[in-house]
Amino acid sequence: MAIETTPAGIFGLIALMALVTLVTRFGGVFLMSFVPISPRIESFINTMASSVLIAIIVPMAVGGDLGALAALLATAVTMLALRKPLPAISAGLVAAASVRYLG
Amino acid sequence: MPLANYPYQFQPRKVRSEFFRLLPISFFVVAFGAAFGLAAVQVGLSPFESLIMSSVVFAGASQFAALDMWGTQVSVLPLLAVVFAINSRHLLMGASLYPMLKDVSPGKRYALLLLLTDANWAVAAQEYQSGRRNLEVIVGGGLVLWLAWIIGTALGVYFGGLLQNPKALGLDMVLGCFLLAMALGGKKSPRVLVAWLVAGFASLAAWKWLPSNMHVVVGALAGGAVGFFWLDKTGKSAVNREGEADHGD
Numbered sequence: 001m002a003i004e005t006t007p008a009g010i011f012g013l014i015a016l017m018a019l020v021t022l023v024t025r026f027g028g029v030f031l032m033s034f035v036p037i038s039p040r041i042e043s044f045i046n047t048m049a050s051s052v053l054i055a056i057i058v059p060m061a062v063g064g065d066l067g068a069l070a071a072l073l074a075t076a077v078t079m080l081a082l083r084k085p086l087p088a089i090s091a092g093l094v095a096a097a098s099v100r101y102l103g
Numbered sequence: 104m105p106l107a108n109y110p111y112q113f114q115p116r117k118v119r120s121e122f123f124r125l126l127p128i129s130f131f132v133v134a135f136g137a138a139f140g141l142a143a144v145q146v147g148l149s150p151f152e153s154l155i156m157s158s159v160v161f162a163g164a165s166q167f168a169a170l171d172m173w174g175t176q177v178s179v180l181p182l183l184a185v186v187f188a189i190n191s192r193h194l195l196m197g198a199s200l201y202p203m204l205k206d207v208s209p210g211k212r213y214a215l216l217l218l219l220t221d222a223n224w225a226v227a228a229q230e231y232q233s234g235r236r237n238l239e240v241i242v243g244g245g246l247v248l249w250l251a252w253i254i255g256t257a258l259g260v261y262f263g264g265l266l267q268n269p270k271a272l273g274l275d276m277v278l279g280c281f282l283l284a285m286a287l288g289g290k291k292s293p294r295v296l297v298a299w300l301v302a303g304f305a306s307l308a309a310w311k312w313l314p315s316n317m318h319v320v321v322g323a324l325a326g327g328a329v330g331f332f333w334l335d336k337t338g339k340s341a342v343n344r345e346g347e348a349d350h351g352d
Contacts, residue, residue, distance in 0.1 A: 001178070002176040002178045002179065003176065003179055004176055005147065005174070005175055005176065007149075007152075011152070013182065014152065014156045014160065016179065017160050017166075017169060017182070017186050018159040018160050020183050021161070021162050021165065022217075023187075024187065024190040024192075024193035024194050025217065025219050026213055027194050028193065028197035029201055029212065029216060031198065033201070033205070039334060041331075043331060043333070043334050043335060044327045044328070044330045045198060045201070045202065045327070045330075046199075046330055047298040047329055048195060048198075048323050048324065048327025048330065049196075049199035050289050050326070051298055051301075051302035051324075051329075052192060052195055052196060052228075052326075053282045053283070053286040054303050055303070055305070055318060055319045055320075055323045055326070056192070056306075057282060058303040058307055062307060067273065067276070068276055071276035071279065072276070075280040075283050075284055076283060079284045079288060083288060085281065085284040085288060088280065089128075089281055092273070092276055092279075093272065093274070093276060093277065094273070095273070096273030096275075097271065097272050100273070101271070
């Protein structure tokens, strides 16, 4: 099925996109409300949460250019050294910009 | 009795301070919003339609992907499948907040999920690992990120891309660096490091060999499985220990 991108069609498509996105925002919480929170489930949730971050970042590092890799490395080193996010992110951006400028 | 069921107390002042805490990252979100706005008018969306999309969808990566599929006609099911796949990480992000959200009435619970996105979730999840309960960042931080996304889109549709080449300044890496900083700022234990290793390899394998956009969910579930089978032996959950822990910002 295809929708023509007339003004009405576009608003229909946007509404459908919004609905699908809303399902993803609500769905996990809705399903969890049927799951009793045992220590095992809580342990699952906690390791899953930080794993979301890793699962976003690792393919970004592997699939990205040298600048992307430099950015993530600089952020990691600065974060582990200073434990403050803003300097860590700034270091990452400077690293990406420098590598791309030189490369 | 109904009162006793939802013990989470929202602090309006904290909502405001979390708004300002995520203000710096929101400036970068404006830059991405501008890139989206420009791309949207280039594929033929009107400024108003672009703004509506950013306001009600509020999920950048999936909006960019939708533009790739835009034409005089748009195939509905492929579009919705891609939007769902890219945004399916929200399912896990929301689930991870459930131990806190169950202490909030359903009305408020789902209302604040409207503002759930990567950056504010990452802060809430990281603080939860350190024993602090912070749903205020979902509201306050979500609000500033949402406004930034809309303002950025408006700038993009009316004034074009703000920057000739945001990539040259490393701006495409802001969210990645932010999420990495959040991950590294959280609680680390051998169990967590093993989970990250598993999550990293699983996401890479999914990214290489599975249909696109599935790697986040696959990697996160793989990492979660480590936690499911390997319980923290120290016993007490971090949940109810309020306060302390290093505060980063």
